[in-house]
Amino acid sequence: xxxxxxxxxxxxxxxxxxxxxxxxxxxxxxxxxxxxxxxxxxxxxxxxxxxxxxxxxxxxxxxxxxxxxxxxxxxxxxxxxxxxxxxxxxxxxxxxxxxxxxxxxxxxxxxxxxxxxxxxxxxxxxxxxxxxxxxxxxxxxxxxxxxxxxxxxxxxxxxxxxxxxxxxxxxxxxxxxxxxxxxxxxxxxxxxxxxxxxxxxxxxxxxxxxxxxxxxxxxxxxxxxxxxxxxxxxxxxxxxxxxxxxxxxxxxxxxxxxxxxxxxxxxxxxxxxxxxxxxxxxxxxxxxxxxxxxxxxxxxxxxxxxxxxxxxxxxxxxxxxxxxxxxxxxxxxxxxxxxxxxxxxxxxxxxxxxxxxxxxxxxxxxxxxxxxxxx
Numbered sequence: 001x002x003x004x005x006x007x008x009x010x011x012x013x014x015x016x017x018x019x020x021x022x023x024x025x026x027x028x029x030x031x032x033x034x035x036x037x038x039x040x041x042x043x044x045x046x047x048x049x050x051x052x053x054x055x056x057x058x059x060x061x062x063x064x065x066x067x068x069x070x071x072x073x074x075x076x077x078x079x080x081x082x083x084x085x086x087x088x089x090x091x092x093x094x095x096x097x098x099x100x101x102x103x104x105x106x107x108x109x110x111x112x113x114x115x116x117x118x119x120x121x122x123x124x125x126x127x128x129x130x131x132x133x134x135x136x137x138x139x140x141x142x143x144x145x146x147x148x149x150x151x152x153x154x155x156x157x158x159x160x161x162x163x164x165x166x167x168x169x170x171x172x173x174x175x176x177x178x179x180x181x182x183x184x185x186x187x188x189x190x191x192x193x194x195x196x197x198x199x200x201x202x203x204x205x206x207x208x209x210x211x212x213x214x215x216x217x218x219x220x221x222x223x224x225x226x227x228x229x230x231x232x233x234x235x236x237x238x239x240x241x242x243x244x245x246x247x248x249x250x251x252x253x254x255x256x257x258x259x260x261x262x263x264x265x266x267x268x269x270x271x272x273x274x275x276x277x278x279x280x281x282x283x284x285x286x287x288x289x290x291x292x293x294x295x296x297x298x299x300x301x302x303x304x305x306x307x308x309x310x311x312x313x314x315x316x317x318x319x320x321x322x323x324x325x326x327x328x329x330x331x332x333x334x335x336x337x338x339x340x341x342x343x344x345x346x347x348x349x350x351x352x353x354x355x356x357x358x359x360x361x362x363x364x365x366x367x368x369x370x371x372x373x374x375x
Contacts, residue, residue, distance in 0.1 A: 022190025041123035045115030046133035065142035155240035189243035195281035199226035270361035292351035
């Protein structure tokens with residue numbers, strides 16, 4: 001068991017160190033002085049988001065960008081919560097903003113992909129940005145993206161997403177988990193092994209979307225409007241998919257309020273892992289799952305006195321410390337170090353949570369937004 005512990009802890013440590021180095025390799029982007037040029041279509045699918053629409057729309061109205069150079073396409077995915085009055089009120093108050101409300105047209109098992117498809121078909125501009133209805137957008141979002149596009153000439157731009165957290169344990173727990181994903185995202189790009197992105201802050205050329213045939217080939221899988229498109233873009237344009245590391249484009253979203261919703265969300269995220277084409281992404285998932293499973297097994301074996309507590313303790317400390325370095329770095333960038341106050345407790349609970357989600361994801365079914373999905 002000691003030999004196995006050394007091997008697994010070494011592999012896991014190398015992986016996290018890989019992400020730490022990659023995170024540091026990407027410089028924080030500083031905008032240059034240049035006049036704006038890019039026209040954007042912002043596509044926002046939504047389903048029963050009346051409680052969040054006002055904050056989203058207000059952040060859109062506050063964007064520091066010429067109004068004639070962007071449009072907003074809201075795609076209603078069969079909502080029944082009185083959203084219309086909120087949108088109509090906003091349009092009456094901000095009639096100078098180019099905002100369109102359309103209904104989703106279901107063509108597949110993936111309602112969000114269908115919504116983005118119809119949004120792109122309706123769009124009149126070359127650059128597409130997707131975000132979610134429970135997000136708040138930073139005022140310099142578009143102007144920074146425009147600057148990055150002009151200087152870097154990408155086909156796709158992946159940007160950061162962070163949680164708006166309250167002082168609650170579930171928020172901080174989710175935040176630490178999400179920070180690890182963001183750290184892995186940035187680290188992967190830094191080491192030229194991109195494998196993650198988030199559809200709440202994703203920008204790409206409409207021509208490039210067409211050239212990779214959009215979501216064709218994975219629209220039987222309900223989730224993954226972001227990851228599968230990323231894989232296609234990397235395969236087609238390996239040097240043109242870039243990460244924009246800047247707090248000026250940091251989109252804020254809400255964590256889940258209750259554990260049941262959090263569990264369903266994470267199962268939804270994990271359920272598409274087996275469909276990944278990116279072998280590095282699959283390898284990362286396997287290493288993380290094995291490491292967390294082995295930690296739980298060691299704990300049980302220590303209880304029944306099959307292994308020494310010191311074996312479990314050393315394995316736990318190695319994982320605890322290497323994870324902390326990555327989380328500390330990413331929390332500094334996102335300015336949310338307060339979540340680290342629960343890091344010890346989270347380090348005990350997170351392996352159980354991760355393994356539980358992983359096992360449940362093999363069932364290929366979950367509930368989301370009042371719908372049942374089977375993948």
